[in-house]
Amino acid sequence: MCENENKEKLLEAKKAWREKLKKALEKHPERKKFKLESELELESVYDLLDLENFDYMEKLNWPGEYPYTRGIQPTMYRGRLWTMRQYAGFGSAEETNERFRYLLDQGQTGLSVAFDLPTQIGYDSDHPLARGEVGKVGVAIDSLADMEILMNQIPLDQVSTSMTINSPAAVLLAMYMAVAEKQGIPMDKINGTIQNDILKEYVARGTYIFPPRESMRIIVDIFAYAGENIPTWNTISISGYHIREAGSTAVQEVAFTLSNAIAYVEAAIKAGMDVDEFAPRLSFFFNAHSNFFEEIAKFRAARRIWAWLMKERFGAKNPRSLMLRFHTQTAGSTLTAQQPDVNIMRVAFQALSAVLGGTQSLHTNSRDEALALPSEHSVLLALRTQQVIGYEIGATDTVDPLGGSYFIENLTDHIEQEVLRYIDKIDEIGGAVEAIENGYIQKEIQASAYRYQKEVESAERVVVGVNKFTTSGEQPIDLLKMDPATSQRQVERLKEVRLSRNQGKVAESLQELRRAAQGSDNLMPYILTAVKAYATLGEICGVLRDVFGEYQQQITL
Amino acid sequence: MADKPLRVLVGKIGLDGHDRGAKVVAQALRDAGMEVIYTGLRQTPEQIVETALQEDVQVIGLSILSGAHMQLIPPVVEMLREHDSSDIIVVVGGIIPREDIIYLKEQGVAEVFTPGSSTVDIISFIKRKFD
Known part of the structure; x- marks a missing residue:
């Protein structure tokens, strides 16, 4: 990077500067120790010497070129902005459909469906365990009839739809396909994502049904x-988001996510697939947390590590297999119930870090989420935040604008090294599934969560409005009110569906599904047949529960 | 207060899988010298009460972020009453709107801690109850 002579000069100059700094520090000591979440203590300043032997081609290269540190496309946001995709869903399919169409009218460019917990755990709305949960954290979908209403008047060949669904992902995907078919849309024209990432459910999110090995199948x-059959569909969104929300550090978020990804790739290869057959459709989902530069570096590091893993470890040849799209x-966990409007600023900075980190799509949280489900007005503000970043502030005018920054490149390298250290450790344990089964990952996350909480409580970590700059007597803001009759109406519709369908067809399709589950046939065609016969989500998952059994949680504390 | 440490059940009620808060609180209570029984996820009101009685706890801490608190918390208090165990105090943590807090307290919940609450406050609240 620097000629020898030049380096000598630099070293000398730096030494002189350090002397000055020392004197300055004697007069004006620093406010505190500066460290990252991942415990790295930061230098007061980074310089050319920190990038000694930095190989541009190896570490960065140009956007759209291996190892994709600077972005996966050559044009990035100069060509097209990220997809603005607000996660939404509550109450009934009708209410959610209305919110979707409102968001599309406001300039949102993709849909993201939140399902209620019974749907996510494979129970129909009238199941005893669904008590109080129907339509709460998302929309209730019991059968194809609900999905038809959810997507009513939304042209499925023109929007892409992300569905946060894991254990029953196959069922919801089948419902979506069935609706598209009814709209007359060819299967190669539907676009979207199912989360379908079971491993993080065991450690961080909790909506598992089946044991790990059956889930992997x-x-x-x-x-x-x-x-x-649906070549442009993203078959999985391997998620660090919830791992981070559960309390992990930035490094752990990337490390555990990529370890899970490795487990999926290995499982597919073991099942006889060629890596380039499925890897281009793998996608990722990360958290944009509060430490601005650490987050930017995190996204860049994740891309570089993934490209390297896919190329070197799995021998992928297709460039699309190497690109980490996320x-x-x-x-959400940084949002505070105190002074909720301050959350708007938190979200804006976090969103900017995601854009500077090269995200493909983005959800911005609403200011009132520590209080209730977001109101329409709050969601609009959150969407507008993205639009300001995209259109007003120039953040998108050049690709990877922070590339080459002494600090950012150092951080990117640091995070990469720490992540690889964790991946090695998990490999030693025997892979992500083992590391989950023996509670290693859960314990690591918990320890970080506890440390974070301690730091907040000791005010070592400042949270504005919580442990500093607090106010009393806050003005309440208008919150979303849920219609208490939703659950009843949902149960009634479910009953109607059960009464009006061809029972023989349903029973037969469920029987076929059971046989397939007991054997080794691909389950998707059987699920699709059952869905089209209006078998309910609970019935389909019930058959699979029978055959596969249920996961018993590892309690680690 | 007796010399015996307080026994606390920390539970996740309903289908909600967000257990960060529950685990952090459980660990903090344990570090404060209490005996903590952590139930893990997906507990029904019935299971919570059964475990609480079996384990002979003095405090039940319920964590819920799914919005199902209005349907799931009152039955716990109610069943404790039916079992003549109203001396077991019930505290709740989670995303609970203001007016729901008022209602839950009317039903007999001792306190509700919303996001941003400190474990120090939770511990001192529980200790005060048994002074």
């Missing part, structure tokens, strides 16, 4: 089926 079945959501 379903996931690999989806990879194989989608590869042939969705980002701002950090």
